[in-house]
Amino acid sequence: MFQSIQPLEQNTRRVALIAEDDPDQSDMLRDTLQDEGYTVDTAFSGDVAYQKLLNHKYDLVILDIRMPGLNGGTVLKALRLKKSKAELPVIILSAFATETDMRRYRADGANAALAKPYEINELLSVIACLVPREAQS
Amino acid sequence: MSLKHSSASVLVVEFLRALLAPHTYSPHKNIETLFGFLWGLPIPVFAFAIHMYATGSPCTIQACVEIVRDNPLYLIFVAHPFLFAVIFGALGTMRAQRDFQIDALIADLEQHCEQLFSANEKLTVVDRLKSEFLANVTHELKSPLVTALGYSDRILSEKLGPITDRQRNALDVSKRNLIRLRNLIEEILDFSRLEAGVGKFNFEQTNLKDLIEAAGSDLLLKARDRNITIHSDIPDVPAWVSGDKMKLTQAIENLLDNAIKFSPEGKSIHLSVKSENDYWHLRIEDSGAGIPPDQLALLFQRFSQADGSTSRPYSGMGLGLVIVKKIVEAHGGEVWLESQPGAGTTAHIRIRQLSNNALETKETAHVTSAIG
Numbered sequence: 001m002f003q004s005i006q007p008l009e010q011n012t013r014r015v016a017l018i019a020e021d022d023p024d025q026s027d028m029l030r031d032t033l034q035d036e037g038y039t040v041d042t043a044f045s046g047d048v049a050y051q052k053l054l055n056h057k058y059d060l061v062i063l064d065i066r067m068p069g070l071n072g073g074t075v076l077k078a079l080r081l082k083k084s085k086a087e088l089p090v091i092i093l094s095a096f097a098t099e100t101d102m103r104r105y106r107a108d109g110a111n112a113a114l115a116k117p118y119e120i121n122e123l124l125s126v127i128a129c130l131v132p133r134e135a136q137s
Numbered sequence: 138m139s140l141k142h143s144s145a146s147v148l149v150v151e152f153l154r155a156l157l158a159p160h161t162y163s164p165h166k167n168i169e170t171l172f173g174f175l176w177g178l179p180i181p182v183f184a185f186a187i188h189m190y191a192t193g194s195p196c197t198i199q200a201c202v203e204i205v206r207d208n209p210l211y212l213i214f215v216a217h218p219f220l221f222a223v224i225f226g227a228l229g230t231m232r233a234q235r236d237f238q239i240d241a242l243i244a245d246l247e248q249h250c251e252q253l254f255s256a257n258e259k260l261t262v263v264d265r266l267k268s269e270f271l272a273n274v275t276h277e278l279k280s281p282l283v284t285a286l287g288y289s290d291r292i293l294s295e296k297l298g299p300i301t302d303r304q305r306n307a308l309d310v311s312k313r314n315l316i317r318l319r320n321l322i323e324e325i326l327d328f329s330r331l332e333a334g335v336g337k338f339n340f341e342q343t344n345l346k347d348l349i350e351a352a353g354s355d356l357l358l359k360a361r362d363r364n365i366t367i368h369s370d371i372p373d374v375p376a377w378v379s380g381d382k383m384k385l386t387q388a389i390e391n392l393l394d395n396a397i398k399f400s401p402e403g404k405s406i407h408l409s410v411k412s413e414n415d416y417w418h419l420r421i422e423d424s425g426a427g428i429p430p431d432q433l434a435l436l437f438q439r440f441s442q443a444d445g446s447t448s449r450p451y452s453g454m455g456l457g458l459v460i461v462k463k464i465v466e467a468h469g470g471e472v473w474l475e476s477q478p479g480a481g482t483t484a485h486i487r488i489r490q491l492s493n494n495a496l497e498t499k500e501t502a503h504v505t506s507a508i509g
Contacts, residue, residue, distance in 0.1 A: 024284040032287070035296050066276055095279040096272060098330075099383055117282040117319055120290040 014059040014131060015039045019049035019075065020093070021067045029062060032120060036127070046070030053079055058088065060131050063110075065094035073108060080109035089130040093118060151231055160233065161226035167233070173225025177218035184214040271329060278322050286315050327387070328456045331463055338381040338467050342491060345376035345385075345410060345417055352390040353408075356397060363402050367393075370409040376417050377491040380468050385488075388464040388472075391457040392421050392484045399425035399482065416470075416487045424481040433474055437462045461486075 016038040020026040023044070030040045041056065043049035047069035053061065061079075065072040072092060079085045092105045097115030105113040112126045155161055164170040185201050188211075194200045205211045289312040291297055293305065300308070353367065360367055378385075396406045400423045407422040428436070436458050458474075465472040470488035 022280055022284075025280065025287075028284050028287045028291070032291060032296075035291075093283075095276040116279045117286050120287050121294075 013037060013039045015041065015057070016060040016062065017041045017043060017049065017052055017056075017058045018062045019043045019046065019067065019072065020062070020064040021045060022064075025064075032124070033060075033062075033127075036124065044068075046072060046075050050075050050078060053085065053088075054082075060127065061088060061090045063090055063092050065092060065096055065105075073105070076105070076108050076110055091123070091126060091130070093123075151234075152227055155227040155230040155234070156223065158227075158230050160230045161223065164222070164226075167226050167229045169229025169232075170222045170226030174218045174222035176225065177221030180217040181211075181214040184211065271326070275322075275326055279319075282315060282319050282322075286312065286319070289315065324456045328460055331384075331460055338384060340379050340381060343378055343380045343382050343385065345378050345380075345419070345488070346371055348380075348382060348386045349389055349408070349410070349419070351386050352393055355390060356393050359394070360397050360406070363397060363400070365397055365400050365402070366405040368405055368407050370407070372410060372412065376410055376412075378417060378468070378488050379491050380488065381464075384464045385468065388461045388486070389419070389421075391461045392472075392486070395457060396421050396423035396425070396482075396484065399423060401425065412490065413487075415490050415492075417490055419486040419488075421484045422481060423483075427478040427480055427482055428474065428476040429478050430476070433476060436474060437472075 014037065016033050018026055018029045018033070018040060020029060020042070021044050026042050026044070030042060033040050038060070041052060041058070043052055045068040049063070049067070050070055053075070063072040063076060070078075072094070076090055076092070079088065079090070089111045090109065092110040092113040093116055094101065094105070094113065095116040097113075102113050102115070111130050114123060114126065160167055161170065164174070185204060186196075188194075188204055189196055189200060194203075205215065289308055292300060293308055293312065349369070349371065353369075357367075393406070393408070400406060404424045406424075407420070409420045409422075411418045411420075438459065462472055465486055465488070468488055470486060472484070472486045474482055474484055476482040
């Protein structure tokens with residue numbers, strides 16, 4: 001029930017990747033983003049997330065920090081090394097949210113970082129800023 | 138084993154004991170014995186030489202023996218080298234014993250040092266484990282809240298279908314309590330982080346005004362929500378202190394947050410910074426309900442809120458002020474509250490100004506580095 005991968009290629013809707021190891025949180029994010037008109041792909045570990053990021057095109061990535069395998073920070077850093085992925089909007093969601101942590105996530109190339117537990121509306125407004133509606137093709 | 142100043146009687150006893158020690162009589166081990174002997178040797182030599190010179194007798198061992206036989210008192214001169222050898226030898230033995238004691242003490246000390254070192258290493262490991270544990274707990278405690286809060290929000294925004302007013306009210310209460318739980322967790326974590334990180338303050342030259350601005354900007358929204366205005370009276374010159382930026386900001390934020398939390402809607406908060414002697418004096422004045430004098434002192438203790446009864450109107454465990462106190466005191470400053478019930482509360486922080494000397498050297502350092 002956690003896998004809801006729809007054929008990505010023939011889809012004109014925006015596609016988001018949720019990398020989050022907690023199934024409940026992942027479900028909730030998927031529901032929320034689907035309501036926002038996204039097609040959602042999920043990954044439950046950093047390794048899978050990184051593989052998917054390399055092989056598919058996404059409009060938005062939501063990254064948890066602590067995951068099995070590669071952690072979110074590593075995925076983010078690896079991602080930013082690829083030229084083709086330099087502009088991809090990435091939102092970090094993390095329970096490790098001291099100011100130092102937040103600053104580090106931004107320095108590593110995250111477009112935004114939210115501390116868990118975040119407000120859904122806050123997340124939605126951040127997403128709205130990062131992925132403007134006009135970008136929808 | 139101790140090497141305290143020995144009294145004369147102890148020294149005498151030690152000397153007598155040294156006289157009995159075989160070490161005193163073994164010149165091959167104890168160089169002092171030999172030295173004493175040599176030291177005493179000139180006495181009989183000169184005595185005999187003078188006697189021989191005076192009597193004109195020949196300079197032979199035979200003559201010496203005759204002299205002693207004729208004048209038994211000359212035995213005293215003959216005894217001198219041996220007497221000196223024994224006295225010096227005994228002193229040498231005493232010194233050797235002391236050296237031995239000192240060596241033992243040093244070995245003991247070294248062993249203690251090693252023990253301390255390894256204990257310290259273990260503590261470092263424990264400290265690291267503690268931090269890791271804290272990080273894990275943070276993560277684990279917060280994760281369930283994410284989903285619970287998220288779904289509450291989604292239901293409340295009717296994304297999952299229409300809800301009745303009664304359902305909305307019930308869910309509002311549920312959500313409010315989830316947020317309260319979140320704040321409690323944050324508070325405990327802040328506190329334990331501070332406990333774990335005592336001494337880990339990163340002191341640097343800091344402008345108090347920047348910190349106030351940072352603390353204020355985080356809370357502006359909260360103040361606006363409650364229709365509270367913040368008036369500030371801050372001097373134009375930079376307020377330099379030596380401090381940990383993040384921690385001091387947190388302290389100011391906690392005090393401001395309290396002022397906002399306890400102010401009635403629509404009132405204002407007055408924030409001012411003044412230079413007094415060598416200190417910067419920060420005041421945060423609210424016009425809330427105030428605190429009865431008997432409860433004022435309790436506020437800086439763990440887990441206390443002015444109203445200790447079960448029906449607290451405000452969330453939080455009262456750790457906020459404890460955290461503030463810890464931070465400010467780590468900076469060598471003071472923090473205290475003044476309150477008049479009914480008229481409001483004023484929070485004071487006093488922090489020592491960074492002296493002009495320290496400042497100038499730093500600035501010149503900046504300039505030179507900029508030139509270089």
